[in-house]
Amino acid sequence: MHMDLGAAPGVPTVLYTQRQHELDTLFSSLPTPARSLEGCWRGRLMAIRGFGWLPRVFARMLYALLGTPLNPWSGKSFANGTGANRWFGVRGAAFGRFRVVEQAMSPVDQQPVVWLDYDVPENPRLLRHIRGEARQLGNGLILARMNWKTQRGLYRVLYFTLVPG
Amino acid sequence: MIASDVIVIGSGFGGAFAAERLTAAGARVTLLERGPWRDTPSVRAAGVGPRSPLPRGFGFFGRALRSLNLPLLPGGRLRLNAHGLFDLHLGREISVVCSSGVGGGSHVYSAMNVRPAVPDYWRERADGIDTAMMDAHYDAAITRMGARIPDASVPNFIGTRLQQNPLLRPPSVESQPAMGFRFESSTFTDNSFFGCHDGSKVTLDSLLLLPALARGLQVHDLHEVALVGPVRDGWCVTAYDHRAKVYRHLTASRVVLAAGTLNTLRLLFASRDAGALGAVPALGLGVGGNGDVPAYWRCNTADADYSRGTPCHGRFGLRDIAPGSEDDVDLTAYGLNGIDGVPMPEALRRALKRDLILVGMGADQANGLATWTGGRLRLHYSRTANFVLARIYRAFDRIAARSARPVYFLRHWPLTVHPLGGARVGDDPQQAVLDGYGQVHGVSGLYVADAAALPAAPGAPPSMTVAAWASHVAAGIAAQG
Numbered sequence: 001m002h003m004d005l006g007a008a009p010g011v012p013t014v015l016y017t018q019r020q021h022e023l024d025t026l027f028s029s030l031p032t033p034a035r036s037l038e039g040c041w042r043g044r045l046m047a048i049r050g051f052g053w054l055p056r057v058f059a060r061m062l063y064a065l066l067g068t069p070l071n072p073w074s075g076k077s078f079a080n081g082t083g084a085n086r087w088f089g090v091r092g093a094a095f096g097r098f099r100v101v102e103q104a105m106s107p108v109d110q111q112p113v114v115w116l117d118y119d120v121p122e123n124p125r126l127l128r129h130i131r132g133e134a135r136q137l138g139n140g141l142i143l144a145r146m147n148w149k150t151q152r153g154l155y156r157v158l159y160f161t162l163v164p165g
Numbered sequence: 166m167i168a169s170d171v172i173v174i175g176s177g178f179g180g181a182f183a184a185e186r187l188t189a190a191g192a193r194v195t196l197l198e199r200g201p202w203r204d205t206p207s208v209r210a211a212g213v214g215p216r217s218p219l220p221r222g223f224g225f226f227g228r229a230l231r232s233l234n235l236p237l238l239p240g241g242r243l244r245l246n247a248h249g250l251f252d253l254h255l256g257r258e259i260s261v262v263c264s265s266g267v268g269g270g271s272h273v274y275s276a277m278n279v280r281p282a283v284p285d286y287w288r289e290r291a292d293g294i295d296t297a298m299m300d301a302h303y304d305a306a307i308t309r310m311g312a313r314i315p316d317a318s319v320p321n322f323i324g325t326r327l328q329q330n331p332l333l334r335p336p337s338v339e340s341q342p343a344m345g346f347r348f349e350s351s352t353f354t355d356n357s358f359f360g361c362h363d364g365s366k367v368t369l370d371s372l373l374l375l376p377a378l379a380r381g382l383q384v385h386d387l388h389e390v391a392l393v394g395p396v397r398d399g400w401c402v403t404a405y406d407h408r409a410k411v412y413r414h415l416t417a418s419r420v421v422l423a424a425g426t427l428n429t430l431r432l433l434f435a436s437r438d439a440g441a442l443g444a445v446p447a448l449g450l451g452v453g454g455n456g457d458v459p460a461y462w463r464c465n466t467a468d469a470d471y472s473r474g475t476p477c478h479g480r481f482g483l484r485d486i487a488p489g490s491e492d493d494v495d496l497t498a499y500g501l502n503g504i505d506g507v508p509m510p511e512a513l514r515r516a517l518k519r520d521l522i523l524v525g526m527g528a529d530q531a532n533g534l535a536t537w538t539g540g541r542l543r544l545h546y547s548r549t550a551n552f553v554l555a556r557i558y559r560a561f562d563r564i565a566a567r568s569a570r571p572v573y574f575l576r577h578w579p580l581t582v583h584p585l586g587g588a589r590v591g592d593d594p595q596q597a598v599l600d601g602y603g604q605v606h607g608v609s610g611l612y613v614a615d616a617a618a619l620p621a622a623p624g625a626p627p628s629m630t631v632a633a634w635a636s637h638v639a640a641g642i643a644a645q646g
Contacts, residue, residue: 010438013540014391014403014412022412026403029396029416111397138394138440 011044011141011161016063017056020047023159027143028109030135036102037083037114037134040090041142041162043075048158075165083116090165097122098132106133108147108154116144130157140164169195169383171642172402172417174390174432177269178628179423179615181369182306182635187421188382190643195415196374196382197404199389199424200231200265201248203272206364207371213378215408217248219272219360221506229359231265241541247387247407250360254427259454259533259546259579263425267386268370270425272360274628275477275499275524276367277342278312281623281630282495283528290620291592293601294637302633302640310345310367310629315479320353321471323479323498332567334484341479342497342626348475357476357502366476388413393420393432393611394441400610419642421603423615423635426452426584427542430617433588433598433605434537442608447598451589452544453531454581455622456553460523460561460574462498465516471500472518483563494556495526495625523564523572525557526583528624535587548579553624583627585616603638614638 015023023046046063054062065071074090076083081102084094097120104115116132131154134144142162147154169192173184176198184196201217202208208216220228231249234242236256250273254261264273280286280303287299317325324341327333335341346356351365361368374384387407394401399418406413422429430449437445471478478498486493499522504514533546548554558576565572591597594606597620603612614635616627623630 010540012392012435012439014405014435018412022414025414026401029398029401029414031395031397138436139443141440 011163013060015143015159015161016046016060018047019052020049020156020159023047023143023145024109024156027133027135027145027159028111030137030143032102032112032114033134033136033142034139037078037100037142039079040077040086040165041075042090042165043073044161045071045073046159046161049156076162096127096130098130108133108145108156134162137161169193169415169417171195171419171421172197172400172415173421173423173614174393174402175269175423175425175428175615176267176369176374176384177271177423177425177615178369178631179635180269180421181271181373182632183421183423183614183639184382185373185377186636186639187643188377188380190639192643194377194382195417196384197388197390197402197415198265198267198269198384198386199247199407199428200250200267201386202267203360203370205272205361205368205371207375208267211375211378213375217266219362220250221355221359221362223508225359225507236541236543247389254544256544258548259544259581261427261454261544261584262580262582263427263584267374267384268368270628271366271368271370273358275357275497275626276344276346276475277477277497277626278307278310278345278629279342279625281627282625283621283623286621286623286630291590291597291599291601293641294590299633299637302636303629306629306632306636307343309372311347312343312345312367313348314341314343315346315348315475319348319475321469321474321478321500323481326478327481327498332484332564334482334486334488336480336482342477344475344477346475351475353473353475355503355506357499359503359506362506390424390428390432391435392439393422393436394439419610419612421612421614421638421642422617423613425615426587426617429613429615430535430587431537431542433613433617434535434542435540438537442605442611445598445605445608447589447591447594447596449535449537449587450596451531451586451620452533452535452546452584453529453551453586453622454533454546454579455583455585455627456525456527456529456551456557456624457579457581457583458525458554458557458561458574459580459582460525460572462521462523462564462568462570462572464521464568464570465519467519470518471521472502472504474500474502476502478521483560485563486560492556492559494553494560496557496560497524497526498522499524523561525560526624526626527553527557528622529553531586531619531622533586544584546579548577551579554579583616585619585622585627588613588617589620590618591620602641603634612638612642
């Protein structure tokens with residue numbers, strides 16, 4: 001079932017100025033999406049690991065830049081329990097596929113989450129280390145986190161938002 | 166993550182009254198205030214800190230202004246000093262001055278504690294409110310403020326000072342506004358727009374919040390809220406801690422917005438844009454400025470020192486205007502109280518002490534509109550569609566003509582210190598944002614307890630109307646348990 005989206009929400013700019021550890025707290029408190037994720041969603045990156053030293057004003061500028069077509073990653077699409085990253089447009093090339101688990105428990109904060117598992121045969125070996133988590137920030141606004149799985153555990157890589165594309 | 170029963174955003178007449186009442190009812194309340202604790206005698210004595218000084222002396226200009234909001238600025242806003250006292254919002258159609266700090270507007274207001282000039286102000290506004298109920302809240306708030314009418318012993322009290330002026334008609338002492346002011350201990354200096362240094366003015370930090378701290382109220386100053394949204398177990402408030410320079414996320418089952426009209430509207434618009442509130446079709450409707458028209462009367466009264474006295478010298482009318490007639494607008498006079506703390510040449514200071522600030526006020530139509538574009542709040546307000554402004558302009562013109570002394574005011578650019586509306590109360594969600602208990606229509610657990618909720622202009626200083634409304638909202642929340 002699709003979410004009842006209405007007009008696509010705006011992404012609050014305050015998200016772009018937050019560090020990863022600050023967004024961790026917000027992310028842990030969010031509910032899972034009220035409806036299954038389906039269709040194309042436009043993405044915006046933020047709180048990238050390694051950039052926490054940037055002054056907030058520059059971080060905001062960086063993430064604003066990454067929200068322009070200069071960044072080839074445009075978002076994600078979802079269909080029937082699977083999904084793919086979209087490049088060069090929200091309906092552009094699909095690369096980096098994942099399986100969607102809707103009733104999962106986050107190994108990071110032990111709270112319910114929609115789990116995006118990149119360990120699927122279509123992906124190159126490197127991408128299979130990615131584990132995504134998604135929760136609902138508002139009606140039609142998803143806050144998600146990309147983790148990197150190693151033998152020692154999960155490492156948070158970045159956050160991103162998704163709005164209907 | 167800090168969890169509470171209720172998070173109150175803002176500590177002015179809405180936030181402080183709501184937080185105090187909820188704390189007294191046994192709720193775990195966290196209050197967030199974007200400004201600092203002010204270094205006033207009672208706060209200092211209570212040992213609360215760190216505190217920020219009120220603007221005075223050489224630090225005056227650095228501490229006076231917190232931010233400048235201009236449409237032309239990148240991002241619409243220039244933050245100058247998180248500890249500053251005033252925010253200045255300059256708009257094409259109306260401009261607004263408001264303050265920040267624990268205690269909110271009580272530090273800078275004129276201390277007038279009055280009911281609305283509009284009779285039956287709360288009558289038939291929404292289910293859940295009635296006049297008798299609100300009268301009880303007014304009584305309690307005015308009593309709590311310790312408000313009383315000044316007498317002739319107060320320096321520059323208008324009832325006596327201007328009695329002989331052939332132009333002005335001071336109303337009887339009985340119809341002067343009651344003031345939340347410690348008359349017995351006051352030095353009658355330094356107690357007005359730039360804050361009160363000697364504790365004469367009854368401010369909400371000392372009156373309500375310090376005692377509530379002892380009962381468990383948590384106050385986080387210098388926490389500027391940026392976003393409010395629903396989470397798994399209630400609401401999450403995202404606030405920037407200016408002291409630690411980090412974002413904090415606080416959760417509670419209920420959130421009360423009382424950040425001042427403009428900031429409350431910003432939060433509601435931002436949250437609506439983020440998909441957190443639903444459509445809220447009436448958001449932004451019914452904005453007004455309470456008919457404020459400030460003016461400077463270069464009356465140059467010989468031997469006068471109008472800077473002494475209570476924050477407001479009192480109410481007056483014009484002798485040639487019949488009481489109760491259409492042109493009989495509400496006028497109040499103020500000296501430049503606190504001017505001794507502002508660095509300036511002595512000759513200029515002496516000259517300014519002989520002049521008066523006049524403020525005209527009246528129930529405007531509150532028919533303006535607040536809009537939200539690209540993360541910027543804009544106020545649309547028609548000067549000509551709010552008739553009371555023209556009446557006040559005429560009154561000032563009369564004063565200037567009859568006294569042969571200029572009265573300076575912004576005839577084409579409304580300026581208010583009492584913005585209101587935009588999230589008004591009413592039963593119809595197409596016309597009003599809040600129900601009769603202050604909760605956003607269709608959004609459980611989110612309340613508004615400041616002047617943004619007001620359904621019309623009170624036409625008089627609105628502090629007690631906001632306090633009464635906040636008390637009503639808090640009582641409703643407390644009754645739910």
